[in-house]
Amino acid sequence: MSAPSNLARERRSVGFVPLAWRNLLANKSRLLRSSGGIGFAVLLMLMQLGFENAFFNASLEIIRLLDGDIFLQRASKYRFATKDPFPFRDLEAARGVRGVASVWPLYADWHHLFWRDPADGKTSLVRVLAFDPDQPVLSLPELDARVKDLGDLDAAVVDRRARRFLGMNPPPPAAELNGSKIKIAGSFALGPDFENDGTVVIGDRTFAKLLPGSGGGPPDVELGVVKLTPGSDPIAVQQAITAAVPAELAVLTKDQLLELERKFQADVSSAGPIFAMGTLVGFIVGMLIAYQIIYTDVAEQQPQYATMKAMGYRTRYLVQVVLEQATLSALAGWVPAVLVSILLFRIVGEVALLPLHMTVELAVVSLLLTLSMCLISAVLAVRRVISADPAEVF
Amino acid sequence: MRSALAWRILTYDKGRTALAVAGVFLAILLVFVQLGFFIAVPQGGMLLYDRTRFDLLIAATAYEYQVQPGEFPLEQLDRARAAPEVALAAPLYFGSAKWRSGEDGKAPDIFVIGVDPGARIFTVEDLNRQLAILDQANIALVDSATRPMFGPLTTGRVVDIDGDKVKIGGSYVLGTGFMGLGVILVSAENFIRLFPYRKLGQANLGLIQLKPGVDPDRAAASLRKLLGSDTRIFTRPQLEAHETAYWTTRTSVGLLFGSGLIISFIVGVMVVYQILATQVSRQLPQFATLKAVGYGDRFLGGTVIIMALLIVLAGFFPALAAAMGVYAVIREETLLPVEMSAARVAEVFLATLGMAAASAWLSMGSLRRADPADLFG
Numbered sequence: 001m002s003a004p005s006n007l008a009r010e011r012r013s014v015g016f017v018p019l020a021w022r023n024l025l026a027n028k029s030r031l032l033r034s035s036g037g038i039g040f041a042v043l044l045m046l047m048q049l050g051f052e053n054a055f056f057n058a059s060l061e062i063i064r065l066l067d068g069d070i071f072l073q074r075a076s077k078y079r080f081a082t083k084d085p086f087p088f089r090d091l092e093a094a095r096g097v098r099g100v101a102s103v104w105p106l107y108a109d110w111h112h113l114f115w116r117d118p119a120d121g122k123t124s125l126v127r128v129l130a131f132d133p134d135q136p137v138l139s140l141p142e143l144d145a146r147v148k149d150l151g152d153l154d155a156a157v158v159d160r161r162a163r164r165f166l167g168m169n170p171p172p173p174a175a176e177l178n179g180s181k182i183k184i185a186g187s188f189a190l191g192p193d194f195e196n197d198g199t200v201v202i203g204d205r206t207f208a209k210l211l212p213g214s215g216g217g218p219p220d221v222e223l224g225v226v227k228l229t230p231g232s233d234p235i236a237v238q239q240a241i242t243a244a245v246p247a248e249l250a251v252l253t254k255d256q257l258l259e260l261e262r263k264f265q266a267d268v269s270s271a272g273p274i275f276a277m278g279t280l281v282g283f284i285v286g287m288l289i290a291y292q293i294i295y296t297d298v299a300e301q302q303p304q305y306a307t308m309k310a311m312g313y314r315t316r317y318l319v320q321v322v323l324e325q326a327t328l329s330a331l332a333g334w335v336p337a338v339l340v341s342i343l344l345f346r347i348v349g350e351v352a353l354l355p356l357h358m359t360v361e362l363a364v365v366s367l368l369l370t371l372s373m374c375l376i377s378a379v380l381a382v383r384r385v386i387s388a389d390p391a392e393v394f
Numbered sequence: 395m396r397s398a399l400a401w402r403i404l405t406y407d408k409g410r411t412a413l414a415v416a417g418v419f420l421a422i423l424l425v426f427v428q429l430g431f432f433i434a435v436p437q438g439g440m441l442l443y444d445r446t447r448f449d450l451l452i453a454a455t456a457y458e459y460q461v462q463p464g465e466f467p468l469e470q471l472d473r474a475r476a477a478p479e480v481a482l483a484a485p486l487y488f489g490s491a492k493w494r495s496g497e498d499g500k501a502p503d504i505f506v507i508g509v510d511p512g513a514r515i516f517t518v519e520d521l522n523r524q525l526a527i528l529d530q531a532n533i534a535l536v537d538s539a540t541r542p543m544f545g546p547l548t549t550g551r552v553v554d555i556d557g558d559k560v561k562i563g564g565s566y567v568l569g570t571g572f573m574g575l576g577v578i579l580v581s582a583e584n585f586i587r588l589f590p591y592r593k594l595g596q597a598n599l600g601l602i603q604l605k606p607g608v609d610p611d612r613a614a615a616s617l618r619k620l621l622g623s624d625t626r627i628f629t630r631p632q633l634e635a636h637e638t639a640y641w642t643t644r645t646s647v648g649l650l651f652g653s654g655l656i657i658s659f660i661v662g663v664m665v666v667y668q669i670l671a672t673q674v675s676r677q678l679p680q681f682a683t684l685k686a687v688g689y690g691d692r693f694l695g696g697t698v699i700i701m702a703l704l705i706v707l708a709g710f711f712p713a714l715a716a717a718m719g720v721y722a723v724i725r726e727e728t729l730l731p732v733e734m735s736a737a738r739v740a741e742v743f744l745a746t747l748g749m750a751a752a753s754a755w756l757s758m759g760s761l762r763r764a765d766p767a768d769l770f771g
């Protein structure tokens with residue numbers, strides 16, 4: 001057992017971080033300045049990335065809540081928030097397919113139902129979702145307790161997180177939909193998106209009364225929600241349903257339905273490029289700030305580095321110290337930025353009613369961006385150390 | 395002397411100064427871009443109004459914003475037309491229908507505007523000239539900004555709108571704003587054919603053009619008296635204020651770009667501050683010497699302020715040029731009317747000066763530490 005070499009290795013591995021650490025702490029006001037500078041650049045990236053997520057999630061939220069494995073909708077339906085329904089009887093063929101446990105209809109409308117706030121008498125367009133209370137197709141835990149109440153004609157459950165001017169928080173005891181009185185049985189928390197200010201959930205009988213189908217018949221179905229029997233293969237069932245139902249219907253898995261919506265939002269809105277540009281600017285500015293910090297630091301410590309070189313430390317070791325210090329600076333900026341953005345997300349999310357959340361993915365992505373930002377800068381700045389000449393100390 | 399000193403310090407270390415200018419350039423560019431969107435969104439909502447000729451707008455009391463205007467009886471418009479101040483009163487009908495001739499078998503929603511083909515209501519003269527064609531049955535003019543998902547917009551193409559066959563009679567350049575993914579213009583008669591449940595007697599909006607020399611505010615007041623309380627009358631400034639408030643406060647757009655704007659500003663301050671603080675600490679012995687020979691804190695502070703100003707000014711003008719390029723790209727990509735206005739340039743310029751002031755103020759702290767005695771420490 002070669003004790004001395006082990007000891008040397010141990011000392012080296014212990015020795016690395018403390019030097020970077022001490023360099024970092026040597027000048028407290030500079031540390032504050034650097035974590036402020038890097039931190040704000042990280043905060044800018046976090047806000048932009050968070051907004052982009054929120055933008056897409058706001059319109060995907062309602063699709064995620066659909067309680068089903070496979071969905072039937074009209075093939076011409078190009079996004080979720082557009083009325084393009086099909087006859088109820090078209091669902092019949094899917095019921096007979098092997099592996100299908102249930103096929104339940106969702107009725108919806110985005111453009112024809114006006115909510116009248118009893119508090120100020122103002123009417124506003126709302127998104128209305130409806131289903132048979134015995135066949136609930138939305139998985140909202142708060143809704144489950146109230147779902148039976150939707151069996152009553154003219155009963156509704158409303159979204160507490162709807163835009164405030166609708167007056168749904170706290171839910172009033174009664175309101176009007178298209179001039180017809182409705183009783184509010186309870187509420188849930190969903191939130192608006194960029195098209196819909198608020199959501200009202202009602203029973204299918206109430207929906208049929210408000211918006212009867214052509215010729216006074218039952219209304220057409222917006223979405224067929226299919227649940228599979230345990231153990232059945234979704235792809236095989238999807239193919240079998242496609243073969244069984246009329247060609248005007250598209251048969252989609254939940255992922256495909258989400259993808260259709262995401263693709264639509266990305267195509268027509270410019271949210272993606274707008275927020276990507278903000279993130280990029282944050283990254284470049286952060287890099288400039290980090291370079292500035294690391295370069296100044298290296299320049300100031302130059303005599304020390306040269307002395308260490310003269311003492312026999314290798315350039316590699318010195319470079320490593322600089323990179324470690326850059327990593328620590330990155331963390332010193334990233335940690336406060338994440339904390340501040342959690343707070344900002346909460347405030348902005350509440351005020352703007354957007355699903356702004358600090359997710360693990362967002363934290364990891366921003367950490368990687370911050371580290372690469374600082375390490376690239378360090379690599380650019382470190383050339384100075386490499387050129388440290390022991391002779392220059394004197 | 396101060397500016398000479400500031401200049402010498404900045405040019406002494408050109409690489410570092412270039413970095414600072416690049417950082418400030420980006421921060422200012424970002425401020426421009428965020429501000430561009432912040433303003434473009436209400437402008438997108440105002441697009442149709444901005445390109446329509448009217449002095450007063452009549453709407454139902456239930457008017458929310460352009461796309462959700464409510465309906466009011468056409469007789470009200472006829473009564474307004476008879477008023478002595480009024481030169482022209484034209485109705486607008488709005489509806490949304492399924493365009494069943496989209497790409498990939500999709501049926502996107504088309505926003506349909508019904509107009510009186512005889513009234514020259516648009517500021518786009520080319521469009522006014524084309525309106526006469528709308529007198530034919532089942533014909534429409536299509537906005538050139540209608541998205542590709544609607545398929546080709548070639549003149550003569552017959553498309554299926556909610557089961558009705560409609561011929562494209564031509565296209566015009568106005569913009570779709572937030573009316574939808576596609577917009578067509580039809581005559582009021584064709585509008586009723588497309589939407590059988592709608593009646594000609596119920597209009598969505600009424601455009602009023604006043605006779606020359608009539609004051610819009612006074613005309614609005616007398617029309618309000620004439621028409622009673624079941625309609626609303628907007629003058630142009632009132633309408634603009636109403637729509638802007640809708641888009642910035644009721645949607646979350648204001649908050650989104652507003653917070654982006656503030657953070658871009660702070661990042662700009664941080665970049666300049668970083669550079670100033672570094673320069674001050676590097677030149678600390680020199681500053682201390684200056685103090686020792688009798689220059690006061692005010693002189694040194696002034697030097698730092700001038701350095702800050704020089705850096706932000708060097709960043710501002712390239713950022714302005716780049717922002718104009720970015721706006722052009724955004725106009726192309728989003729079809730939103732993002733324009734560089736003198737007011738916007740002035741606002742950002744003031745914000746830039748604020749950036750310089752804030753960062754100079756933050757760096758003063760390190761300057762005060764310049765102690766002549768330290769020179770011999």
